[in-house]
Amino acid sequence: MTDKKEYRGSIHQRQKDLMLAWYGQLDQAALTGTPPTVSMMISGNCVELLEGFGAVPLYPEINALQLAIRHQSLDPILAAEDLGYAADNCAYVKADIGCLLKGITPTDGKLPTPTLILCNFVGCNTYLKWFEHLAKFQRVPLYVIDVPFMRTDEPSRSDLDYVVNQLNETVKRLEQLTGRKFDYDRFRQAVECSSRTEGLWSQIKHLARRSPSPFDAYFDAITLMGPLYVYRAKPEGVEFFEAALAELEAKADAHKGVYEQEHFRLVMEGPPPYPYFRTFRDMFAKWQACAVASTYSTVGGLWEFGFRHDPDHPFESVAMHMIAQNVTNRNLLQRYEQIRRYVEDWDADGVIIHFVKSCRLFSAGQGDMRDYFTKQLGVPTLYVESDLEDPRYFAEAQTKNRIDAFFESLEHTKATASIRRKV
């Protein structure tokens, strides 16, 4: 067992290049005003619509997590708290607002003032306030797409029409703000691109059903999520995911896993503690425990169960994605079912729930979720608590203790099962 590991493949470098190119575009937009940029939230993002204007998405969440992963999130969080944000406010919000106040960006480049702040309000009430504050601080128009929460298994016709109407209104608003006419053909091509990217991403996720899994569907999936949200609707996105699939498929065919020996297979629930991302990963690496599925990697979209954007019904499929095909807008029972399918179809040994102190959206109900999996389904489930952005909530010794104890127990379960099989 090793405590430190290198996890990088060539796709990690490709990802870095793509994301730097994106930040380059944002820097250019900040300096020249072109291309137009639109602030959006990741969950159920409608990046396809932006392609119809040649506009570039700006994701405050990605900026916030980039800072956290580089151990730079505390200063902006404290700056926001100085302004009056409470200790238990979403730390993403505080980091982002703090950055704005202090002029901090995740790279050396600049971030533009967006043309529009588009609050694609999916599942999280806090975002509404976050984007209202951004609009106020940046003096930028705000448009809120009110996406109905999933109350039933499928959205109703009126839910879909409601969102499609708002997408059409967004188009008109963006035409006014950018001075550009909406290019419907380009939008349709973007939806087509997304459909192809999503197919590739889904295939990658299904590779994790093999044993050993060729990649970690939590820690490595996070690397792939940036391109998924920024480039999904572009040919560059399709190319990136074709290359990623080829690399990972070759690895899977050669029976190469993340570790020398894949000892445990896990399903991960909740965002990671970005300020201690590497530390947290190493705690699982020590036990050669590989995540084979994760709910966090479906925040931007849930594609492994078959949903694709549809170029024949571009607006409707964008609406369907925003309402029903991302984990944050789905109800808790749907999330339970998603995790249960992962455990069974991806052949997992247990579930790890990472409770995020400052994220009510993702963390509400996770205590019951733990009970459901341990008591009703008999799936070993560990509950650990810290934060996705605020380093003050991460207690390394406590977290390590729980993880070690969980694997000690899981080792026993596997060992006795193995003995029973031999007998």
Next chain:
Amino acid sequence: MRIVAGVDVGSTQTKAVIMSDNGGLQIIARALVDTGANVQRAAERAFDTCCRQAALHTSDVGFIVGTGYGRYKIAFGNTQMTEITCHAKGASFLCPGTRTVIDMGGQDSKAISVGPKGEVLDFVMNDKCAAGTGRFLANSAEVMGITLDEVGPLSLQAKHPVKIATVCTVFVESDILSYLAQGKTAEDILGGVHIAIAKRTLSLARRLNIEPEITMTGGVARNKGMVQALEEVIGRKMQVSPDAQFIGAIGAALFALEKLDQSFEFGIWRGEHAASGGH
């Protein structure tokens, strides 16, 4: 004859035991020292004390397992395991039939569901809050100007225990001062403190299926007032070994014994020691 040791470096105190299987498995030495700032030194002191007690040289000990928060600082240990796993193992050894462990230590409280062989089935712990731990009691004792050893017996004399509203280890001090100002007796205040901790611990343990036999472990198990308060809120008697404070170290020593005996691939989990009893 096999001689093994377990060293449990807790946040407040460090415990060590030496066990031998000469003429039946038994504890031949035990030591307790304050952990203090130098974790490694505390582990060495506890282990050395045990060796002197048993008239052994350190090299006579065949295998040493470290546990507790400071387990990775035990330079002389052969391997480490969490105290959660060790408490389950140790409790099953000392109190056969244990299915639930309630451990109250200096800064931790935890509930563990235990299988028939002393294995951990599930566990829950306090998170980011010392309510329901020994620290809550220590702070209460300090603000009332009495020693920690006195709080349990005094609490048993409570006639009308007060209601402690806060679960915060820091703010309990102002609650206590307020009751003192109202002229409440130390016994009634401490009775209330013990009930508050017991209720807090019960709400933690309820996240598991609390099944009998219930065994209480950890340093707070020495406090008879706490044992009684917990039994009252749970509505069931608990098993409390005189060695409750050493159970983590004992569990570690049992694992050390099994590690020493590698005749069976997964021997550490066979639980034969639990089955044979340990008193």
